[in-house]
Amino acid sequence: DQQVKQNSPSLSVQEGRISILNCDYTNSMFDYFLWYKKYPAEGPTFLISISSIKDKNEDGRFTVFLNKSAKHLSLHIVPSQPGDSAVYFCAAVGNEKLTFGTGTRLTIIP
Amino acid sequence: NAGVTQTPKFRILKIGQSMTLQCTQDMNHNYMYWYRQDPGMGLKLIYYSVGAGITDKGEVPNGYNVSRSTTEDFPLRLELAAPSQTSVYFCASRELAGVSQDTQYFGPGTRLTVL
Numbered sequence: 001d002q003q004v005k006q007n008s009p010s011l012s013v014q015e016g017r018i019s020i021l022n023c024d025y026t027n028s029m030f031d032y033f034l035w036y037k038k039y040p041a042e043g044p045t046f047l048i049s050i051s052s053i054k055d056k057n058e059d060g061r062f063t064v065f066l067n068k069s070a071k072h073l074s075l076h077i078v079p080s081q082p083g084d085s086a087v088y089f090c091a092a093v094g095n096e097k098l099t100f101g102t103g104t105r106l107t108i109i110p
Numbered sequence: 111n112a113g114v115t116q117t118p119k120f121r122i123l124k125i126g127q128s129m130t131l132q133c134t135q136d137m138n139h140n141y142m143y144w145y146r147q148d149p150g151m152g153l154k155l156i157y158y159s160v161g162a163g164i165t166d167k168g169e170v171p172n173g174y175n176v177s178r179s180t181t182e183d184f185p186l187r188l189e190l191a192a193p194s195q196t197s198v199y200f201c202a203s204r205e206l207a208g209v210s211q212d213t214q215y216f217g218p219g220t221r222l223t224v225l
Contacts, residue, residue, distance in 0.1 A: 009150070034213065043114070043200050043216030044153070089152060096141065096160065097168065098214065100152035 003027050004092050006101035014109050019077040021104050023090035026071065030092040030099075035064060035075050038087045038103070047088075048075070080108045112136050116201050116217035123191040123224045131186040131220050133201030141204040142184040143214065144168075144176065146197040153200060159184055191224045198222070 005024045013019045023033075032051045036044035050057040050064045050073065057064050063076045077084055085108045091098045117132045135142065140161045145153040155168030159178040173195055175187040184203075188195060198221050202214040 004152070006152075041219070043202075043218050045216070046213035049213070097155055097158065098143075098153075100145075100154075102150065102152045 004099050004101040006104050008104050010105040012107045013080050016079045019080045019106055021075040021088050023073045023101050025092050030094045032093050033073050034091045036089045082108050082110055084108050114201055114203050114215050114217035116220050120221045127191050128189050131199055133184045134182050135203040139203035139205055143202045144186045145200045148197050193224050196224045
């Protein structure tokens with residue numbers, strides 16, 4: 001029972017363009033949502049979050065959108081840079097625990 | 111400021127052996143978590159703790175044990191290693207619920223292989 005899904009295992013985007021990573025969830029009781037970025041041989045690092053009562057949160061080049069009716073969130077990165085190449089996980093928080101998606105590997109093409 | 115540290119970085123075990131994965135945080139966080147990440151999968155919660163002396167099971171606790179005698183340390187114990195426990199293990203800590211909703215801080219991971 002996968003409560004948080006990232007249906008695209010990989011994504012390639014040209015440098016300077018917009019990267020859009022998607023995430024779907026099934027449990028409407030999640031309190032808020034997070035995006036993490038992970039480089040090889042390192043632990044995940046926090047990127048950006050959004051509360052379930054908001055529909056958008058922006059931090060520099062990163063914007064997260066939440067569509068509660070569709071149970072869908074997306075992470076927009078613009079402009080994409082080579083250092084953005086990593087695996088991105090979305091996570092949903094409920095009852096003080098995180099449920100992670102399976103990740104999307106983003107590759108930025110110079 | 112070291113954050114969350116994990117030892118060892120790598121370990122190879124034989125089936126049936128036991129070991130303890132160490133996790134220490136220096137941020138005085140109450141909440142600590144253990145996850146495992148299998149290839150091509152997301153992180154799955156093994157055990158978590160909301161404070162010293164309090165632990166609870168996560169999604170995949172079988173084959174593991176934890177203890178939390180201090181705020182700083184949250185060791186994960188494998189008693190009888192099995193090939194299915196081959197994975198990368200991440201420890202994380204988080205501030206008291208309600209103070210910050212933004213993040214958990216992860217350690218660098220321990221790569222465990224059971225042969």
